[in-house]
Amino acid sequence: MRYRFLIFVMWIAGVSGAMAQEVLLSKEEAVNLALENNFGIQVARNQVKLAENNKSILNSGFLPSLTGAAGATYNRDDSEIEFPGQVLEDGSPRPNLEIDQAEAQRYNGNLTVNYTLFDGLGRLYNYRSLKEQYSLSELQARETIENTMLQLFSVYFEVARLTENENVLLKALEISRDRITRSEYAFEFGQSTKLDILNAQVDVTNDSISLLNAQQQLANTKRDLNVVLNRSLNEDFKVDTLIRFIPMLELEEYIASAKENNVALLQTEKNLRINEYDIKVSQSGYLPRLALNGSYGWNLNQSAASAFFPGVNNTTYNLNLGATLTWNLFDGGGTAVRVKNAKIAYQNQELLNKQIELEVNRDIENALAIYQNRLNIYHIQEQNVITNQNNFERSREQFQLGRITGIEFRQAQINLLNAQTNKNLAKYDAKLAELQLLQLTGQLLNVDL
Template sequence: MNSIQLTAISFLFITFTTVAQEEILSKQEAANLALENNFGIQVARNQVEIAENNQSVLNSGFLPSLTGTANANYQRDDNTFSFPGQFLSDPDTNEPLIDPDTGQAVPRPDVDLYKAEAQRYGTALNASYTLFDGLGRFYNYKRLKEQYRLSELQARETIENTMLQLFSVYFEVARLTENENVLRQALEISTDRIRRAEYSFEYGQNTKLDILNAQVDVTNDSINLLNTRQQLENTVRDLNVVLAEDLNKVYQVDTVVRFTPKMQLEDFISQADLNNVALLQTERNLAINEYDIKVDRSGYLPVVNLNGSYGWNLNQNAPGAFFPGVNVNNTRNFALGATLTWNLFDGGGTTVRVRNSKLAYENQELQKAQIKLEVKRDIENALAIYENRLNIYQIQEQNVITNKNNFERSKEQFQLGRITSIEFRQAQINLLNAQTNKNLAKYDAKLAELQLLQLTGQLLNVEL
């Protein structure tokens, strides 16, 4: 074997043994990271918080409204008042004054008002409260409560879907990690074959063809190992996306898989109608539609409003030609009132809305029946898929044992020279395929179980 091949194989061994020293990310730690960091889950939580704000008493309409107003006005005028045809009169006799020089009545002079200022100030508080609105406000408040519960279920559905996505990637990392270990062992066996073939050739026990066959197998095993390692690195980056972590962060994952006991699964399935998130959402939607009908019916009843106000106004008027002094008016007022509004006929709009709300409720009932049937079908299908994959996994486990025994016997026979290198390689490939197929079957079965747990509404309640 030339120096280039030796260097490449040594590099592979160094690269893949350093990975084993990395810290293991457990399933629970991965779930916690996703719950804390995943962007989709954070958005869902914000939606729940929005719904929580909407269902508070501050958004119910039960509280009164209070508004305050204030105003201030300033006005300045420069005026000249003329009195044509008017004359000054003697205050004692009330007769017109006569100018001694001209002998004519003295005309009334113009009056100039310069910088005549007027000021107005006012403040007011207005309160209003709806005492009765046909119970529409009450049922709308109940409706907002149901919408909050619905948003919680929608957030739960988002979390469940994210957990499925997380573990599909997590288990793919685990599968590729185990496959990497299997391929590394295959490469070690093939590398050992080269050394044995070279020793045997030196002592004249075989031909150069055995060395060439071993070198071909080393090359193939090295390429398979490199490809698997590349797939593993890509999948780890996919895992970091789900966890919202640095893309270059590297993990070793837990490859141990535990399956839920059969009796516990049967118990989960029997209670699926009470826990399935899709069915629970239909229940909340039904409640919302029922409140919609009651809210629309409130349009048949009257509305009673209470209102009150308190105000203060100050008017300081500018002096005039006839009122030379400043006129100040200071007033305060307080008022209470009540109004009753009854829309005796609104053109049939309320009737139409009530009818449509009833139809929407009927549609929601039909949708619930359909979803219930679909969920039952999906559970039965998921259970069948899970049981089938679990059986396949058990068969593959036995197949690995069989192929291990076959490989060990073939190895003994090959070392004794009773079988050819081609027959030995075939036994090695059979074992390699059995091990990788077992890894695939194990994680396929676990993912099928998680999908079944989600349908029964227990995905977030079991230990993974």
């Protein structure tokens, strides 16, 4: 039984050793993979391409239209002409006239050009609106990227936390295994009872189960990260557990410039500009329109010979130039309604801007408070680990000297284990809170993480 137990422990150690040989996935590499492969980011970039096409001069209405047309007609007639009551010079009836396979062809081609010289400035403001919509789509893509980066690091840091927890549990298992060995030696020399060995074996079993659960959770979280990176689910790796916090002075500078960089506020400003152009586009309905047009055409008519006329070929070339001025003096009030509605939409967007600005300021204040609180908790947990480490070392010395029981030693070990895992949790919670604050200040994609 003991032999199988040792094999089980050695298997756990072997798995852990194999994991140590995994390829390191750095934060920078994870970001690059997400930017290149993530489905949501790819869709957002395609939306930007659509908006870029829409803002092109080809979609503005400023260019003329040129239309070409051509046609051909073919006729073939078989006819018989009668002359009732008509006679020839010799007094005989005039015979019927038959015309077989009388062919006629008609060919034509023309080019027509139309150009709107003035449309009340509607297309000008619509063109400017399309440019603003392109800028808005870029901001929306940036928001998608920022949200994806938060999701990425949320999973990345969870992998890092579970990795550190696994190392903590491995050390705890090693200590528990060493305790079994000492208890067996002490029992052989009559310094302890069989109960001490059994307690140590129970603790090793519990530590082994905790380690297996942690390894399973770590494997699942790695698959979650592979989904975000859009790569093979079974791709194995290890992550960087080193965390660097941004100095508070630097964060305060970011907060001071948040109004100019926050993606939500920038989007509301773009929407307000688009609404402003919508008003001007609607107002263009009050002004006249001036259009120019021209055409050049060619026609060929080949007619067959008839009973009284010979066949002819008629070729015609024509050139037409013109201008059209239209002014919708009254359209039933449709333009007036559109202008009023556009102005109301603009007012609503102004109100929405103020609301979003207030909410963003609140979110920044809350995020800063949460970050500071979690950072303080992390520092406290760091000190707590030092305290529990010292307590554990003294407890181990006392246990080796036989001055405390295995239960008391185990309690010191559990206290240290909890302190270490709590510190790991606090560290990554603080870093995620910092990233959320950076997103609100518009700096998430501009800083080195």
